[in-house]
Amino acid sequence: MAPTLTTADAFTAVADAGRRDLLSALGTGESTVGDLVDRLRLRQPQVSKHLGVLRSVGLVLVRPEGRHRFYRVNGPALKPIHDWVRTFERTWNIRLDRLDDLLGELQSNPESNK
Amino acid sequence: MSANAAVKNRHGSAVVTLPSDTEILITRQFDAPADLVFKAYTTPELVKRWWGFETSEWLVCEVDLRVGGRWRYVIRERGHEVGFHGDFREIDRPARIVSTEVYEQFPGGEEAAALDIVTLEEADGVTTMKVLVKHARPEHRDAHIASGMESGMQISYNRLEDLVRQA
Numbered sequence: 001m002a003p004t005l006t007t008a009d010a011f012t013a014v015a016d017a018g019r020r021d022l023l024s025a026l027g028t029g030e031s032t033v034g035d036l037v038d039r040l041r042l043r044q045p046q047v048s049k050h051l052g053v054l055r056s057v058g059l060v061l062v063r064p065e066g067r068h069r070f071y072r073v074n075g076p077a078l079k080p081i082h083d084w085v086r087t088f089e090r091t092w093n094i095r096l097d098r099l100d101d102l103l104g105e106l107q108s109n110p111e112s113n114k
Numbered sequence: 115m116s117a118n119a120a121v122k123n124r125h126g127s128a129v130v131t132l133p134s135d136t137e138i139l140i141t142r143q144f145d146a147p148a149d150l151v152f153k154a155y156t157t158p159e160l161v162k163r164w165w166g167f168e169t170s171e172w173l174v175c176e177v178d179l180r181v182g183g184r185w186r187y188v189i190r191e192r193g194h195e196v197g198f199h200g201d202f203r204e205i206d207r208p209a210r211i212v213s214t215e216v217y218e219q220f221p222g223g224e225e226a227a228a229l230d231i232v233t234l235e236e237a238d239g240v241t242t243m244k245v246l247v248k249h250a251r252p253e254h255r256d257a258h259i260a261s262g263m264e265s266g267m268q269i270s271y272n273r274l275e276d277l278v279r280q281a
Contacts, residue, residue: 099164104146
């Protein structure tokens, strides 16, 4: 399904470039809000707001430890986006596999190379 | 289509990524010189043999390969006509082709044109093709992906139909 813009889900959450930057900054590790503020050079309220949206759709998880809260990406929640792109990728694979076959044929039989 | 041609291939290896919210990048390698890939990509007689699908009927395949020249492909797939056209902005044989692309069935017409940047890089007999599709708006890109998926699904249905017929 194509993403809809009316409901909050992983698609709408990553439609915002700032939130994509935040996900990239989190990468595969854990960060505190303070770390993200320093690395992204954003103001703390902005980072907190983005984290709130990402948490509300389950893209980011939080782990409290002492006085700190550590944020991390929730990989499985990105799966709908991954699947959406993979389906499109299959279409391209069909097309380019045919090009691959043609190139093989043209090389093995140069006469068909008009 | 011969069995020999399938001995060396990289089927299923195309990778699609979304570099930004307006772009699609397709990357694929071929065991062929860049010059031949360029030729297959831009010669109508050859384009007809790979672009589209096995079940597609070609109605129009025109390529005026010069800067400012137009290209147009129209196929009929299961009774539906699907058309694409655009014009060439840059041609650097065999390394690079920049053209616009309009999906004729998509509302928005010329304003919804995408810019396609095709680069071919050859190293040790292997050509890496990159197709970067740049849309003006994120919703155009998303619609592009959604429509591409529809045709992919169509193919799966066709294949299913073939299977059912053989059974």
